[in-house]
Amino acid sequence: LGGSISRALQQMSNATIIDEKVLNECLNEITRALLQSDVQFKLVRDMSTNIKKIVNLDDLAAGHNKRRIIQKAVFDELCKILDPGKPSFTPKKGKPSVVMFVGLQGSGKTTTSTKYAFYHQKKGWKPALVCADTFRAGAFDQLKQNATKAKIPFYGSYTESDPVKIAVDGVETFKKENCDLIIVDTSGRHKQEAALFEEMRQVSEATEPDLVIFVMDSSIGQAAFDQAQAFKQSVAVGAVIVTKMDGHAKGGGALSAVAATKSPVIFIGTGEHMDEFEVFDVKPFVSRLLGMGDWSGFMDKIHEVVPMDQQPELLQKLSEGHFTLRIMYEQFQNILKMGPIGQVFSMLPGFSAELMPKGREKESRAKIKRYMTMMDSMTNEELDSSNPKLMTESRIMRIARGSGRQVHEVMEMMEEYKRLAKIWSKMKGLKIPKKGEMSAL
Numbered sequence: 001l002g003g004s005i006s007r008a009l010q011q012m013s014n015a016t017i018i019d020e021k022v023l024n025e026c027l028n029e030i031t032r033a034l035l036q037s038d039v040q041f042k043l044v045r046d047m048s049t050n051i052k053k054i055v056n057l058d059d060l061a062a063g064h065n066k067r068r069i070i071q072k073a074v075f076d077e078l079c080k081i082l083d084p085g086k087p088s089f090t091p092k093k094g095k096p097s098v099v100m101f102v103g104l105q106g107s108g109k110t111t112t113s114t115k116y117a118f119y120h121q122k123k124g125w126k127p128a129l130v131c132a133d134t135f136r137a138g139a140f141d142q143l144k145q146n147a148t149k150a151k152i153p154f155y156g157s158y159t160e161s162d163p164v165k166i167a168v169d170g171v172e173t174f175k176k177e178n179c180d181l182i183i184v185d186t187s188g189r190h191k192q193e194a195a196l197f198e199e200m201r202q203v204s205e206a207t208e209p210d211l212v213i214f215v216m217d218s219s220i221g222q223a224a225f226d227q228a229q230a231f232k233q234s235v236a237v238g239a240v241i242v243t244k245m246d247g248h249a250k251g252g253g254a255l256s257a258v259a260a261t262k263s264p265v266i267f268i269g270t271g272e273h274m275d276e277f278e279v280f281d282v283k284p285f286v287s288r289l290l291g292m293g294d295w296s297g298f299m300d301k302i303h304e305v306v307p308m309d310q311q312p313e314l315l316q317k318l319s320e321g322h323f324t325l326r327i328m329y330e331q332f333q334n335i336l337k338m339g340p341i342g343q344v345f346s347m348l349p350g351f352s353a354e355l356m357p358k359g360r361e362k363e364s365r366a367k368i369k370r371y372m373t374m375m376d377s378m379t380n381e382e383l384d385s386s387n388p389k390l391m392t393e394s395r396i397m398r399i400a401r402g403s404g405r406q407v408h409e410v411m412e413m414m415e416e417y418k419r420l421a422k423i424w425s426k427m428k429g430l431k432i433p434k435k436g437e438m439s440a441l
C-alpha cells in the first residue's frame, strides 16, 4: 500500500502541469490503495471528494511541495473519519460501572476483556469478569484461566445455560463486592445471526451496561462496516476495540467501525498476551494505514528539533533497540527541561498518551520526578542494563529504602520502564535516513 500511495504522489510531483486530470489520477491511485487496506468504499469516495474540495490546484501548480499538500490532506481526512466527535463513556474509579463486550466469535472478546480488566487493575481499579458466553464450549474455562492469571475475580457457570441469568447474577455479585469495573464477556457465534443479536439485546437490557464495547478483528476486511452496524442496531455500542493489530492487517476496518457505530476506538490489541494492549492513538494508526510506518513522522521530528551534533548518538541508541534505565533517566531529564530530545521522546507512539496524558502534565511531571529520585538510588550496573530481570526483590527493596519511596512505587516504575522499552525496541534495526533523504511518504 505504502508503495502505491508514494508512487502516486511521486508521479504527481514529477508532472510539470498539475491539472485536474493529474490530481484525479493521483487520488484514484490512493483510493485503490486504501480499499486494499480495508477502508470502506463509501468512506474512501467521500474522502476523495473532500480532498478535491480542499486541495487548491493553484497551490499545487505554484511549485509548493505537492506531495506534502496531498499527503497532509489525505492524512487529515482519515484522522477526521476516526473522530466521531464525542468521547466514549469513561468509567470512574470507585464508582461501579458495567462494561459489556460484544463481537463475533474469534474477534478477541474474551482475551480483550481480560486485557481491559488488567489494564485498569494496574491503575488501581477493582475489576471483575463475568462470563455470559454459554454458547461456546470451554468459554468459561478460558475466561477463568485468563482471570486467574491476572488475579481478577470472575463469575460464570458450567451448568446454567441462560446467558442473561449468568450476566445478571454476576453483575449483582460484584456490585455487592464493591467492584468498580464489572466486565461482561458475551458469546459470539460464527455468523451474524438473529439469535445472537437477540441474545445481546437481552443481556444488555438486563444488565444495563454503562458502556458497550464492540470488539473487531482487524483482519475482517470490508465486512467491518456491516458487522459493526449490525451490533449497533441491537445494542448501544459506545466504543470500539480493534484486535490483532500485530498481524498483517493495516486496520482500515476501524474507520468503518467508527463510522457505523459513531463511537471512538479506545484501545488496540497487539498480541495474545495480557499486556499487549495499547491506548488508541489516531495519528500513528493513520500513519500505519497509509504505509508511512509509525516512525516516519517521528524521524522527521528528530531532524527538525534535535541539534545536529546530538542526532547521531540518539539515532544510534534508537537503532540498537536497547533501552536502559539510564536512557530513560536522560529522556526524563529532557522532558522536564522541555528540551528538544524530550519533545522527540514524547512523540514515540504510545508514550505521551500514557506517561503524560493531555491536561495532566503537572501530575505527570511530579511522577517523572519521583521516578528519577528512585533511579538516583540505583547502581551503574542497574542503570546500564537493559535486562529487567536484574531487578531482584532485594535490589528493589534497597532502591525503595535508598530513595525513601515505597516498594510498590519502584515496581510501578519498573513496569513503566518495561512498557517504554517495548516501544523503544520497535526502533531496532531502523534504517536511519540522513537529513534530506526523508521522503514525503
Ligand code: GDP
Pocket (backbone or CB within 6 Å): 103, 104, 105, 106, 107, 108, 109, 110, 111, 112, 188, 243, 244, 245, 246, 247, 268, 269, 270, 271, 272
Ligand atoms: P472471542 O471468541 O471473541 O472471545 O475471541 P478470543 O478472545 O477467544 O480470541 C480468539 C483468538 O484470537 C485467540 O486465539 C486469541 O489469543 C487471539 N487474539 C485475541 N486478541 C489478539 C491480538 O490482539 N493479537 C493476536 N495475535 N491474537 C489475538
Ligand code: MG
Pocket (backbone or CB within 6 Å): 109, 110, 111, 133, 139, 185, 186
Ligand atoms: Mg470468547
